[in-house]
Amino acid sequence: MAISRRDAIKFSGLAAIAATTVSVHADSNGATTASKRVLLSPAPVPAAKGKRVVIVGGGPSGLTIAKYIKKGNPKVDVVLIDKRPVFMSGFISNLVVTGVLPLDFITHDFLEGARNGNYNFLQATVYDIDRTSKRVYTNEGSLKYDVLVLAPGIDYDYSKWSKGDIELENTLRTKFPGGFIPGSETLSLKSKIENLEDGSVFVQTVPGGNYRCLPGPYERSCLIADYMKRNKIKGKVIVLDENPNITIKADGFQSAFNKLYKDYITYMPSTNITSIDPHNQKITTELGEVINFTDAALYSRIRGNKLLEIAGVSKDSTFNKGEANIDPFTYQVIGDKNVFCAGDARPMGFSKSGNTANTEGKIVAANIVKYLNGENLSRANWKSPLTVCYSAVECDPLRAISVHAEYSYDDAKKSFGFANAGTMEKWEGAEGLAGGKGLKEWGNGLYRDLFA
């Protein structure tokens, strides 16, 4: 493969990244390394048949964008890259970890999505992006793009708790994962819940900032309490909330805490954690309270995925560091219109949720098709994504509350706020039962849209 001068210069940086991740050793004449061969070799995808869009991240955002670009213009060549071998969703996972739904419900096949959507799927980890030569480097080789979409989601930001202590951060990640990046964390949480017994004290933290899935930690607290109740386990769930109040569907969750789980849930708002001792399983708060726990899901603050920093397209947003530096109306990176960022990595204060990423993905896909046709994108192309989010509060029978909202831009404040928003928080009556049915139907509908 011909290597441009730009690629050769780039390699000096890549080798440093690869040295920690790919085994580096000199070949027989000592002139090259395994990492150089792998990273600079062509990725195993067919040659582009038309303009190529490379999408990094096969979550609801990237999956939707891949499918709907092909629907918008089948001639566009689309490659979706994800490091995971199998898709597992965060949405609906609270019902899986508490044993209400099987693991199969949230586990899906990337290849099915690629076959049905008629795009290429590459299972690989993206290590670097050269926006000058428009090339993406993965552990399976590199590939060129005409348009790049970054939809890599979030990373945790433990700095508020760890204050740079890597050993502490690693122990927290391993022993008490937050459960908001699906995969092993989901499985860990499931076994933690299955191991609850009389006397268990389970801590669920709620971070500040615009964290992923606002209702998620409250829903999970209800469902763990419900699990204790159903299985006659005399335990407690302590919800340590950094926020002054329940951040969304507050009436619904508060009344579920009070009426259904009075003996199980202790809710502590405005709780700033000052230290965590993971070995003795103790949390100390700003007010000097000491909370002893037997197990926990310690959901830290979040940030934009570090890939955005690697690509040189991140900024510190109002809410979280490292989110995408994009024009909020077109999703194009400031100063590089060929790169779009979407999904939970966006800096706008939209709800970081699967439904938002899915409806937004359709808008972004339509805009990419227009852009590839030579159209200049502007604020006139902006449409609001739609957030629809159900949260289960009780399992047998399944009852759920919900929220739906669009967004509008406030020019004076230079930020987005909710528009046409509404909630359904009456879980006790027929509406709560309809919410439970709606939750499952919503989940199935979203999986169908992503993969079928």
Ligand SMILES: Cc1cc2nc3c(=O)[nH]c(=O)nc-3n(C[C@H](O)[C@H](O)[C@H](O)COP(=O)(O)OP(=O)(O)OC[C@H]3O[C@@H](n4cnc5c(N)ncnc54)[C@H](O)[C@@H]3O)c2cc1C
């Ligand atoms: C417990 C829980 C409950 C939730 N409940 C709800 C709910 O009820 N309703 C709702 O709408 N949403 C819910 N969500 C939120 C929802 O799952 C997320 O908002 C959504 O997944 C965000 O989509 P995304 O595509 O932006 O990011 P992600 O889903 O995180 O996808 C990003 C993808 O990028 C890949 N990736 C990252 N870096 C690289 C790299 N360097 N190379 C290759 N691939 C890479 C990752 O493997 C991942 O597959 C919940 C989430 C959790 C965890």
